[in-house]
Amino acid sequence: MMIMDWGLQAVVIGSSTSCSDFHGANNIDFCPTLNYQESEHLSFSHEMKKEVLGDELEELYKPFYHVGGQNTFMGSSISLVPKEVKEEQREEQRHEQQVVAAPRTYVPKYKKRKNEQKRVVLELTADDLSSDKWAWRKYGQKPIKGSPYPRSYYRCSSSKGCLARKQVEQSCTETGIFIVTYTAEHNHSQPTRRNSLAGIIKSKFPNSKNSINSPKKIVKEKISSPHGSTSNLNSCPANLLSIEEFPEIEINQENNIIIGDYYDEGIRNMFEGSGENECVSIQDMFDGDFFAGLEDIHDGFNPSFGCNNSTFPHFSS
DNA sequence: CGAATTTGACCTGCGC
DNA sequence: GCGCAGGTCAAATTCG
Numbered sequence: 580m581m582i583m584d585w586g587l588q589a590v591v592i593g594s595s596t597s598c599s600d601f602h603g604a605n606n607i608d609f610c611p612t613l614n615y616q617e618s619e620h621l622s623f624s625h626e627m628k629k630e631v632l633g634d635e636l637e638e639l640y641k642p643f644y645h646v647g648g649q650n651t652f653m654g655s656s657i658s659l660v661p662k663e664v665k666e667e668q669r670e671e672q673r674h675e676q677q678v679v680a681a682p683r684t685y686v687p688k689y690k691k692r693k694n695e696q697k698r699v700v701l702e703l704t705a706d707d708l709s710s711d712k713w714a715w716r717k718y719g720q721k722p723i724k725g726s727p728y729p730r731s732y733y734r735c736s737s738s739k740g741c742l743a744r745k746q747v748e749q750s751c752t753e754t755g756i757f758i759v760t761y762t763a764e765h766n767h768s769q770p771t772r773r774n775s776l777a778g779i780i781k782s783k784f785p786n787s788k789n790s791i792n793s794p795k796k797i798v799k800e801k802i803s804s805p806h807g808s809t810s811n812l813n814s815c816p817a818n819l820l821s822i823e824e825f826p827e828i829e830i831n832q833e834n835n836i837i838i839g840d841y842y843d844e845g846i847r848n849m850f851e852g853s854g855e856n857e858c859v860s861i862q863d864m865f866d867g868d869f870f871a872g873l874e875d876i877h878d879g880f881n882p883s884f885g886c887n888n889s890t891f892p893h894f895s896s
Numbered sequence: 897c898g899a900a901t902t903t904g905a906c907c908t909g910c911g912c
Numbered sequence: 913g914c915g916c917a918g919g920t921c922a923a924a925t926t927c928g
Contacts, residue, residue, distance in 0.1 A: 718920070719903085720901090721918065724917065724918090
C-alpha cells in the first residue's frame with residue numbers, strides 16, 4: 580500500500596555524529612533520536628505539502644535532500660523525504676549494494692561536482708580561526724586567480740573516513756580577515772584535542788594578525804541543486820523568506836545567504852553556542868528561531884516570512 | 897622516527 | 913574539443 584503521507588522530519592539541534600553515521604544501506608529512516616512514529620505530529624499530508632509548499636518550494640528543498648533522507652547542516656539535521664521517495668531509495672540502495680558486491684571496475688577518484696556540494700563560507704579573523712575546535716591537516720595549497728594570496732586546503736585529521744574539508748584564504752580586500760569555506764561534514768564527534776591553529780600558526784599570509792576588534796563575520800550558505808543549477812531563494816515562488824525584512828541579510832548572485840556586521844556577535848553566539856554541536860539549523864531558520872535570535876540582537880527587529888505564517892508549516896520540535 | 901607540511905603533478909569540472 | 917582554474921594526490925621535506 581502506497582503511503583502518501585509526506586513525512587517531514589525535522590530533527591533539532593543535536594550531535595552531528597548521531598546523524599552522519601546513519602548513512603548505512605539499511606538505515607534509510609531518520610536519526611535514531613526521532614523516528615517516524617515518534618514524530619507523527621511533524622508530518623503533514625501530501626496534499627497539504629502541495630498546497631502549502633507547492634512544487635516549486637519542493638524543488639527548493641531538494642538541495643537539502645540527502646541519500647537516506649538524512650540531511651545535516653552545521654551539526655543539525657533536517658529530513659524532507661516523502662515516504663514514497665523513501666521506497667524508491669530502498670530500491671536504489673538495494674541496487675547499489677549489488678554494485679558494491681560486484682568486482683570493482685571503477686572508483687571515482689574525485690567527489691561529485693563542486694557545485695553539488697553544500698558549502699558554508701565564513702569570514703573570520705585569526706582569533707576566530709584559532710577557536711576552531713576541529714583538527715585539520717593541510718593537504719594542499721593553490722594560488723587563486725585574482726587573489727594575491729594562496730588558498731590552503733585542509734581535511735579533518737581526527738577521523739580517517741571523515742569527509743570534512745576546509746579551505747582558508749586571506750581576504751584580498753580586508754587584511755586580517757580570512758575566508759574559510761567548510762565542505763561536507765564531520766562523521767564523528769569533536770576531538771578532545773585539536774589542531775585548531777591549522778592555517779594560522781604556519782600561515783605564510785604576510786598580513787595575518789589578531790584583530791579582536793574587527794569581529795566582522797559574514798556567514799554564507801551556498802545552496803546548490805544536485806542537478807547542477809542553484810536554487811534561487813530570491814525567486815522562490817512561495818516567497819518563503821522575505822529577505823527585505825532583514826536589512827543586514829542579503830542573497831548574492833551565487834545564492835549565498837550573507838549576514839552582515841550588525842549581527843556579528845549574535846551570530847557568533849548562535850553558531851558557537853555553549854556546548855558541542857550546538858549550531859543553528861535550516862530548520863531553525865525556517866522555524867523562525869534563527870531570525871528570532873537576530874531579533875534579540877537587533878532591537879525592534881521584526882522577522883516575518885513572506886508567506887502567511889498560518890499556512891507555513893511549523894517545524895516544531 | 898613518526899607526523900605534519902610543502903609543492904609540483906595530475907585530474908576534473910566548466911566555460912567558450 | 914580545448915584550455916583554464918580549482919581541487920586533490922603523493923613524494924619530498926621539515927618539524928617536534
